[in-house]
Amino acid sequence: MTKPKLRVFSGIQPTGDLHIGNYIGALKVWAKNQDLYDNIFCVVDLHAITIPEAIKPVDFKKQIKQTVALYLACGLDPKKSAIFVQSTVPAHTELAWILNCITPVSWLEKMTQYKSKAKNRQSVGAGLLNYPVLMAADILLYQTDLVPVGDDQKQHVEIARDIAKRFNSIFGQTFRLPRSLIRQEGARIMGLDDPTQKMSKSIASQKADHAIFLSDRPEIIRRKIARAVTDNKNELLFKKASLGIKNLLTLYQIFSGKSQSVIEKLLTDKGYGFLKNEVSEAIIAELSPIQEQYQKIVKDEKLLQEILNRGTKKVEKIALKTLSDVKKKIGLS
Numbered sequence: 001m002t003k004p005k006l007r008v009f010s011g012i013q014p015t016g017d018l019h020i021g022n023y024i025g026a027l028k029v030w031a032k033n034q035d036l037y038d039n040i041f042c043v044v045d046l047h048a049i050t051i052p053e054a055i056k057p058v059d060f061k062k063q064i065k066q067t068v069a070l071y072l073a074c075g076l077d078p079k080k081s082a083i084f085v086q087s088t089v090p091a092h093t094e095l096a097w098i099l100n101c102i103t104p105v106s107w108l109e110k111m112t113q114y115k116s117k118a119k120n121r122q123s124v125g126a127g128l129l130n131y132p133v134l135m136a137a138d139i140l141l142y143q144t145d146l147v148p149v150g151d152d153q154k155q156h157v158e159i160a161r162d163i164a165k166r167f168n169s170i171f172g173q174t175f176r177l178p179r180s181l182i183r184q185e186g187a188r189i190m191g192l193d194d195p196t197q198k199m200s201k202s203i204a205s206q207k208a209d210h211a212i213f214l215s216d217r218p219e220i221i222r223r224k225i226a227r228a229v230t231d232n233k234n235e236l237l238f239k240k241a242s243l244g245i246k247n248l249l250t251l252y253q254i255f256s257g258k259s260q261s262v263i264e265k266l267l268t269d270k271g272y273g274f275l276k277n278e279v280s281e282a283i284i285a286e287l288s289p290i291q292e293q294y295q296k297i298v299k300d301e302k303l304l305q306e307i308l309n310r311g312t313k314k315v316e317k318i319a320l321k322t323l324s325d326v327k328k329k330i331g332l333s
């Protein structure tokens with residue numbers, strides 16, 4: 001008998017353009033490991049409205065379609081992975097409410113992402129505080145084993161695990177305990193303009209040379225890499241390089257698929273200009289076919305809708321089973 005595959009669940013918010021940091025930490029890994037796991041990938045639209053100014057009713061639908069098209073262009077195969085939109089499965093919000101009632105506010109107030117997003121805002125919606133509880137519901141509804149995410153989301157997976165433990169200990173074994181799956185090398189891709197900051201969507205929306213978007217044309221990629229921060233040491237060894245160069249070396253490693261030692265050999269007697277050229281071309285070589293696919297798929301609304309409908313149908317069954325168990329455990333049904 002073959003062992004059943006572990007279940008993987010992950011999601012991305014449909015908020016505009018994704019950058020290579022998102023791609024490396026999430027989509028690329030999801031696509032690569034599809035055969036190993038039983039996969040569910042979600043477009044988490046309800047998380048996207050936790051910042052009220054992000055809600056734009058017209059753009060929103062379009063952004064969801066674009067995110068799904070990108071999932072497919074990056075290699076997610078609907079035959080191997082269920083793909084769906086969070087808000088089409090109401091069990092997510094239902095379970096989130098129940099979990100809210102057993103989650104201490106003090107846990108939520110300690111979350112790094114909450115603190116940084118709430119900072120500098122005049123008013124913070126309760127949804128922003130409760131964001132991790134909805135994410136816990138996403139994960140726990142499917143009895144998820146593994147959550148492949150970028151390392152900024154590690155704390156969110158840990159709190160999901162803590163919430164599951166708490167529920168299990170109060171009401172009896174109900175949820176499987178999830179773990180995050182974080183890619184080791186390149187877990188943190190830094191900003192090209194400032195390698196002390198993680199590459200981030202919000203900084204990228206303000207600074208043109210901060211991030212490379214998956215939609216960037218080759219000439220834009222070359223220009224952004226050419227402007228990336230370096231130093232005047234000409235040190236190209238992974239262990240000794242300054243932050244900016246280390247970031248470029250890491251990008252080169254990931255996009256070329258070459259090992260560190262092969263890269264160091266290749267760069268002997270070379271300068272930063274050579275490295276930058278190699279990095280740009282490696283990124284372009286990987287993104288070009290994705291962009292081509294994306295352009296084809298994003299126009300096919302019928303196909304996108306079909307894939308989402310199929311995904312929803314498949315995951316709904318699992319979600320309703322868990323939700324019904326939860327309700328029984330707490331006496332609601």
Ligand code: TRP
Pocket residue numbers: 009010011012013044047134135138139147149153156
């Ligand atoms: N918080 C995640 C992010 O911003 C998105 C997300 C929501 C998610 N629900 C999830 C990721 C469940 C993994 C599993 O990247």
